Amino acid sequence: MPPLTDLLFYVFAGLTLVCGFLCVANPFSRNPVTSAMFLVLTIVSMAGLFILLHAFFLAAVQILVYAGAVMVLFLFVIMLLDLREEERRRIRTFTLATGALIVMVIVGLLVRVLSGAAPVRQTGPEVEGHTKILGRILLEQYVLPFEVLSLLLLVAMVGVILLSKKDIK
Amino acid sequence: MTPGLNHYLVVSGLLFSLGLLGVLGRRNLLIIYMGLELMLNAGNLALVSFSRFNANLNGQVMVFFTITVAAAEVAVGLALIVALYRKRQTAHVEDLTTLKF
Numbered sequence: 001m002p003p004l005t006d007l008l009f010y011v012f013a014g015l016t017l018v019c020g021f022l023c024v025a026n027p028f029s030r031n032p033v034t035s036a037m038f039l040v041l042t043i044v045s046m047a048g049l050f051i052l053l054h055a056f057f058l059a060a061v062q063i064l065v066y067a068g069a070v071m072v073l074f075l076f077v078i079m080l081l082d083l084r085e086e087e088r089r090r091i092r093t094f095t096l097a098t099g100a101l102i103v104m105v106i107v108g109l110l111v112r113v114l115s116g117a118a119p120v121r122q123t124g125p126e127v128e129g130h131t132k133i134l135g136r137i138l139l140e141q142y143v144l145p146f147e148v149l150s151l152l153l154l155v156a157m158v159g160v161i162l163l164s165k166k167d168i169k
Numbered sequence: 170m171t172p173g174l175n176h177y178l179v180v181s182g183l184l185f186s187l188g189l190l191g192v193l194g195r196r197n198l199l200i201i202y203m204g205l206e207l208m209l210n211a212g213n214l215a216l217v218s219f220s221r222f223n224a225n226l227n228g229q230v231m232v233f234f235t236i237t238v239a240a241a242e243v244a245v246g247l248a249l250i251v252a253l254y255r256k257r258q259t260a261h262v263e264d265l266t267t268l269k270f
Contacts, residue, residue: 002171009172013180020184024191024204032199039203042184046210053177053221055229058213058236065236070206070243077247078199081254099193103186110182114175134229142230149237156241163248 009052015045032083036074043067057131177218185211198250198260202243209239 023038043066050059138146184207191204213232220228254260 006171009176013172013176016180017183017187020187020207023207024187024195024200032197035200035203039206042207043210046214049177049180049214050217052172053217055217055221055232058217058229058232061233061236062213065240066206066210070240073243073247074199074203077251080251081199081260083197083199083260096194099190102193103190106186106189107182110179114178114182117175134226134233137226137230138233142234145234149234152238153241156245160244160248163245163252 005052008048012045012048012052016042016049019045032078033075036071036078039074040067040071043071057134174218174222178215181211181215181218184208184214196261196263198253198262201262202246202250206239206243209235 019038019041023035023042026034026038043062047059047062047067050056050062188204188207188209188211191207192201195201195204213235216228216232216235220226220232250260253265257264259265
């Protein structure tokens with residue numbers, strides 16, 4: 001009988017992959033809202049994987065930022081554009097074949113690399129992604145990138161306001 | 170079998186491929202954007218698992234930065250899509266052929 005965490009890994013990994021697939025290539029619905037909802041499920045199950053990796057703070061940030069803010073933005077834009085069900089267009093076989101080929105090459109590379117690698121044993125002491133330790137690293141070692149990031153957010157905000165104005169000069 | 174680093178990397182790689190498939194195969198700009206988000210998330214998962222199995226918290230700090238940059242990128246990108254829709258009344262990449270040679 002495997003421990004519960006091992007079982008949970010397979011549950012969350014399976015959920016992540018299935019919902020990710022349904023997000024980008026749903027065979028039943030071409031509606032962007034359905035894709036957005038499956039993206040939420042993917043992100044939430046990925047937060048579960050983060051918790052299994054003891055990255056508790058990142059799991060919380062993942063839920064707050066992605067499942068909260070980013071998805072609200074997505075749904076808001078879908079609503080704003082009033083996109084109807086995507087009509088079935090002629091699927092271009094060349095594009096699809098190229099895409100499938102590239103994906104297969106990447107998967108093949110992954111399989112080759114990972115099957116050749118020895119299983120990694122956990123080195124060193126257990127690392128817990130607690131907020132306190134992470135915050136200390138963030139504000140001591142990475143304080144310059146942190147401040148640059150705040151500048152980036154400001155630039156993004158001003159840019160978005162400019163872009164959303166009625167007439168761009 | 171206890172999941173090790175390889176298990177997490179396989180999940181991450183598959184998720185990245187799914188995102189790439191969405192970017193290459195779909196024609197709706199919003200769904201292409203969701204594919205991009207999936208790819209970013211796959212990178213995050215790989216970083217967190219490396220951080221866990223190497224007993225080094227720097228990977229988690231990197232993921233923190235990635236999530237923030239991704240949020241900014243989504244905001245700007247969606248504003249661009251809205252501006253584009255206002256001008257061209259479309260959110261399909263096949264209708265945007267100005268740069269086509």
